[in-house]
Amino acid sequence: xxxAGVTATGPGIAxxxxxxxxxxxxxxxxxxxxxxxxxxDFAVLDxxxxxxxxxxVHRGPMDAVVASEQLLAxxxxxxxxxxxxxxxxxxLDCPSGSPERWVTELQxxxxxxxx
Numbered sequence: 001x002x003x004a005g006v007t008a009t010g011p012g013i014a015x016x017x018x019x020x021x022x023x024x025x026x027x028x029x030x031x032x033x034x035x036x037x038x039x040x041d042f043a044v045l046d047x048x049x050x051x052x053x054x055x056x057v058h059r060g061p062m063d064a065v066v067a068s069e070q071l072l073a074x075x076x077x078x079x080x081x082x083x084x085x086x087x088x089x090x091x092l093d094c095p096s097g098s099p100e101r102w103v104t105e106l107q108x109x110x111x112x113x114x115x
Contacts, residue, residue: 001030001032001042003041004034004040004041004042006032006033006034006040007032007033008030008031008032009030009031009032009033010030010031011030011031011090011091011092011093012028012029012030012090012091012094013028013029013030013031013047013088013089013090013091014026014027014028014029014088014089014091015027015029015047015086015088015089016086016087017086024086029047032044047088050088050107050109051109052109052110052111053107053108053109053110054072054075054076054081054107054108054110055072055105055106055107055108056068056071056072056075056105056106057092057103057104057105057106058102058103058104058105058106059101059102059103059104060099060100060102061099061100061102062089062099062102062104063099065104065106068106069087069106072087072106072108073108076108076110077113080112080113080114081110081111081112081113082110082111082112082113083108083109083110084108084109084110084111085108085109087106087107087108088106088107089104089105089106089107090104090105090107091103091104092104092105
């Protein structure tokens with residue numbers, strides 16, 4: 001990004017997609033003030049919006065995120081919804097060398113359980 005003269009305009013994001021071979025592809029990205037299609041030596045795209053999401057803020061290292069994911073899953077189910085896709089992770093604060101101080105928002109796309 002530095003070579004292209006592009007700087008991040010917000011926190012890092014991870015999102016996940018199923019691959020045709022049955023694996024899951026993890027995408028790591030940063031928001032930038034560059035339009036898709038502009039000449040860069042990296043991919044620039046617009047992430048699609050999420051029409052409806054349940055979110056939770058996880059505090060601590062990502063290797064301890066399962067408890068937060070389970071809490072959010074129970075909340076989603078208790079309100080008559082279901083997960084519609086993998087969660088996005090928005091890395092709000094990740095001080096280097098201090099994973100116990102990390103702050104990550106999990107954003108789970110949801111839909112009515114009857115859909």
